[in-house]
Amino acid sequence: MRYFSASEFRALVSASRSSFCSGVGDMAQAEAEYPGWLSKLLTDPVKGLENYTELFKKLISPNGAIKVFCEVA
Numbered sequence: 001m002r003y004f005s006a007s008e009f010r011a012l013v014s015a016s017r018s019s020f021c022s023g024v025g026d027m028a029q030a031e032a033e034y035p036g037w038l039s040k041l042l043t044d045p046v047k048g049l050e051n052y053t054e055l056f057k058k059l060i061s062p063n064g065a066i067k068v069f070c071e072v073a
Contacts, residue, residue, distance in 0.1 A: 040066075041066055041067050042066075042067050042069055043065050043066045043067055043068070044058050044062075044065040044066075044067070044068040044069070045069055045070075045071050046058065046068065046069070046070050046071070047070075047071050048070070048071070048072065049070060049072060051070075052070075055068065055070050
């Protein structure tokens with residue numbers, strides 16, 4: 001799994017800078033206290049934008065998915 005730097009991730013979310021920074025801090029603290037929780041949160045990867053139909057199918061009918069996401073690189 002590829003992890004994004006804060007500046008790369010910021011380009012992917014729609015939040016104010018202060019909300020984004022607060023969220024990053026909260027996630028970092030939670031990861032420090034509960035190692036591995038973040039990777040468990042990201043439950044349903046879809047590889048590549050060419051698989052958009054699979055992505056939308058998982059988003060519409062999550063069947064227990066916590067977080068569906070698209071791996072683009």
